[in-house]
Amino acid sequence: MTERPLILVTNDDGITAPGIRALIDVMSEIGNVVVVAPDKPQSAMGHAITINNTLYLNKVSAEQAVVTEYACSGTPVDCVKMAVVEILHRKPDLCVSGINHGSNSSINVIYSGTMSAAVEAAIEGIPSIGFSLCDYDWNADFTPTKEYIRRIATEVLKNGLPDGVLLNVNFPKLAEDAIQGIKVCRQAKAMWMETFDKRKSPSGREYYWLTGEFVNQDNGEDTDEWALNNGYISVVPVQFDLTAYHAMPQLQNWKL
Template sequence: MAKKPLILITNDDGITAKGIRTLIEVMKTIGDIVVVAPNKPQSAMGHAITINDTLYCDPFVFDPEAIHKEYSCSGTPADCVKLATQQILGRKPDICVSGINHGSNSSINVIYSGTMSAALEAGIEGIPAIGFSLLDYSEHADFEACKPFVKSITERVLQNGLPKGVVLNVNIPKLPLEGIKGTKVCRQAKAMWVEDFDKRKSPQGRDYYWLTGEFVNEDKGEDTDEWALSHGFVSIVPVQFDLTAHHAIQELTNWDLS
């Protein structure tokens, strides 16, 4: 009998979020799981780690009848992966899956994403990793349509591995299963948030600010994650944590920097 893979599960919406409970449900059909996730929402934390505060990671019981282990962490998604690999698991997991995020992590959102920071941290540690997101920000989002895609993509990564230094950013459109046309491997769209700060005044008379913004996609390419999602496909973007702009190296070497 083949040995089951060890799967590390985490997220950024918190250990009780509906998305991670769906991810746990799917992963239990694939392998042995351990959950290490934040004890509260940590959305848009990017790759933050805890260095100036105490870090706690306690056993957590969501389902008293569950046979797998879960841990609730006071830190960020990246902290969760670090603690899991260095203190809890005793060995590297065969794969790390993060999510399912409540909301999009396509295009430029990948930079800010706590979901993807956990996947990237796993990738840095040499663990195949996937971040999953559903384009629905609702606390009560319906994740049923995600399940077959989450399962099949995870199984393919376990079978084939990933290129060195690469993790997957998977976004799923908010559609019923019969409305999703399939998957597309694509690139990150060149888009951005045009932001503003709404200046307000507290009852005590102190100024404060509320971030607002509009997502603007000026990328007309039909090979992007935004195009795929708007046309009913699950987008799969290979992401790397080497941020070197290799194409700019030659130009900079021609500068007089002495």
């Protein structure tokens, strides 16, 4: 690629989140960056889109700024759609989402707004990556992730990705010299065992607060959970084709 690539940056924690600021810093070294991100936190929105409400898009960067930034009132997926159709008027060379404050390994990929933004870009035919750090602290240290993000993004720009595939990249909460390396993994079989904390408001009305425990049911040493628990960065190739091909022969034998 002779000229600097056009890179779309988005997230689900909101345009002011430290994680996206760190990602913008790295991407600005690689290419020309346009940011379209939610104007407020949109965590766990999954692949939601706005269809029964208005959408607002506000440019928040100065005219002379190196990076062009827009805040969108919608979901992370809305941000990607708006970026391609209303701002860029073309497909960028790469879409990166994150850096998420917290893990998006295993089953969390289903709920994640960070990953859903990357999935939407992949649906559009854009090479895309979701980045997450296993640290929910708003003031988390993203410095150890930067060199690895640069390396992974550069490889995707250089080599591309298979059709219909994007990357889910998770970083352990470790100092840079403690990270053991990168492992290409499969998604661990795990789930959330949810409970609802039932409470009462000052007016006496009952309400519920979702809580729960993450349960890893997978002992494999080739999973993202194993990698993260053993000091590795996990890279999982993700596809948005949800067809269970292995189940088709069984269903074809049914008397439907």
